[in-house]
Amino acid sequence: MISIPYLTAITTLFSYGLLFVFGHIRDLFRKILDWLSNNNLQGYAPICLGFEDFYVRRLYLRIRDCFERPISSPPSAWIDVVERYSNDNNKTLLRTTKASRCLNLGSYNYLGFAAADEYCTPRVIESLKKFSPSTCSSRVDGGTTTLHAELEESVAKFVGKPSAVCFGMGYVTNSAIIPALIGKGGLIISDSLNHNSMINGARGSGATIRVFQHNTPSHLEEVLREQIADGQPRTHRPWKKIIVFVEGIYSMEGELCKLPEIIAVCKKYKAYTYVDEAHSIGAIGKTGRGVCELLGVDPADVDILMGTFTKSFGSCGGYIAGSKELIQYLKHSCPAHLYATSMSPPAVQQVLSAIKVVLGEDGSNRGAQKLSQIRENSNFFRSELHKMGFEVLGDFDSPIMPIMLYNPAKIPAFSRECLKQNVAVVPVAFPGTPLLLARVRICISASHTKEDLMKGLEVISRVGDLVGVKYFPAEPQKQ
Structure with missing residues (x-):
């Protein structure tokens, strides 16, 4: 406060x-x-x-x-x-x-990949020659290249999840995914300072929305306990599902999420956790794996990990990482995957190359x-x-x-x-x-x-x- x-x-x-x-x-x-x-x-x-x-x-x-x-x-x-x-x-x-x-002092170029890089840039130029600037198609039509499949495998491995799906825009990753995850009869409990993309996604889902005080696990527990006791509005039936939304680093506050405490509360009340790592993935943690690594949280304890490639990786787009069943479901139900044009292949190659540098797979210790x-x-x-x-x-x-x-x-x-x-x-x-x-x-x-x-x-x-x-x-x- x-x-x-x-x-x-x-x-x-x-x-x-x-x-x-x-x-x-x-x-x-x-x-x-x-x-x-x-x-x-x-x-x-x-x-x-x-x-x-x-x-x-x-x-x-x-x-x-x-x-x-x-x-x-x-x-x-x-x-x-x-x-x-x-x-x-x-x-x-x-x-x-x-x-x-x-x-x-204003750009999100956390790791410096937004400028020309000795490892990334030549590979991006080569991918531009091979794949062109755009696939001109959605992922389910002709918009999935070998690069897209490789990126999803790399992201899942990088963040410690079984599977991942990538989208062409970070903002849309939240605003389009959330309505596919939860709907009428569900309950969203959102941190009061969550990003606008999550707020719009929550509003578009049709689920009931409740807000807890910024980064305050004790108040989150109060809200969860009260809402579980009351149930759905008017009918008081049990909620179909409950998802708690937080950010890894809050973009307007620069504050780290109290993730261990929040996960403990969510486990206690059987609520799912959704962590937006737009500003934390690649930027913090010993090997750049974000807030989970920095705070000693097992990624398996977070149900849904979201992140973007627009900050640390010097590219565009976003991802959702989770269980194989979840990702398969999203690929068949999320409008951003079904109808939107897929990530530009050179942008995909930029992320792939940046991840390799961060992990030291380029043969150097620059990462x-x-x-x-x-x-x-x-x-x-x-x-x-x-x-x-x-x-x-x-x-x-x-x-x-x-x-x-x-x-x-x-x-x-x-x-x-x-x-x-x-x-x-x-x-x-x-x-x-x-x-x-x-x-x-x-x-x-x-x-x-x-x-x-x-x-x-x-x-x-x-x-x-x-x-x-x-x-x-x-x-x-x-x-």
Whole structure:
């Protein structure tokens, strides 16, 4: 639970209050002008009416230049950020031909595979020549190549499960799989800070949804006990099945899941566990096998393991790993497998090659070096941010470290000042976070050198002082 400093909470609420009041005043004048000019569509309901539309027009557009920044290079340790300008208060952002070389602290390139790699890249190019960029077909038609079959075998072996199935998009892996796993008469118990893909998948399933306090096994047990006692709504019949959804590393908090305790609760009440390892697989654990390896959990104790290839493996797509019966069932019932175009063969080859590097099957120890490097980089960067006085969320070993900003005026100020000093960061605000909990999310990579990290820390410290987001006293420097 994030506790907002009292004064910060007041100033943040006051700032949002001003923005909302002036936004509604501008909307009132807009309605009057539309009425006078007969510029409205008679008989039509507004197609974009709602809080989200108001938020985008009156708040987001003011700081739109801090988001969607185009890059013109691979998302490695340093990137080329294309410069833009606007002549209409950010309604339209025009690209220039200039680009700034910036330290990349925003991409999920945890192991550095997103850039050219001496082992992966030649094999990806060869697969492109052999298989083409797309299969132009779903997996059940003509979209399964020898590479896809090999990838599913490799993933299952890597995560310690009997079988796996792969999909072309990480987000869809959750949103399309969950409705195939559970439906009406089932119960989903979801961590309050689970990713939007799981939330949408749960909503689309038709199952009853209950939420437990973030990463709190004791509250999970309370919810489970209460729901099992009550049964289904109205009929009070026993639930057909119960699945508990959690993440390995929470993407907006950088926090590790309390997986051993959660599994113990699920076993006690005979509930299935579903773990989303999008940000943890490949990034943590001695051999990169994710949160199960890091926390000493047997993968057999987790019923369904989900992960993506878009972070540590430098590719695209996602996977579900579980029992052979489960995977066979999903291959015959999940729309993302039956109807969606399969993963691009070069993307499949990228994942295969990256896994081989991580496991040392490329004949080198680069994989072990990368895993050691990201752990050292992450823990060093987190420690230094704490010493400077920033409020940093998350746990050690996690490559995600959100720095709390809170105030809406500090979101663009922090982002723009960092960009001026050639450091690219990603601010996150509503709807990605609750309205009052804006932050900038730092993502560390194994490709960052010590000099890169020192450069980032120096700039972030200066900008933190300028913007006023160091909410704790800095630790004195050792002589």
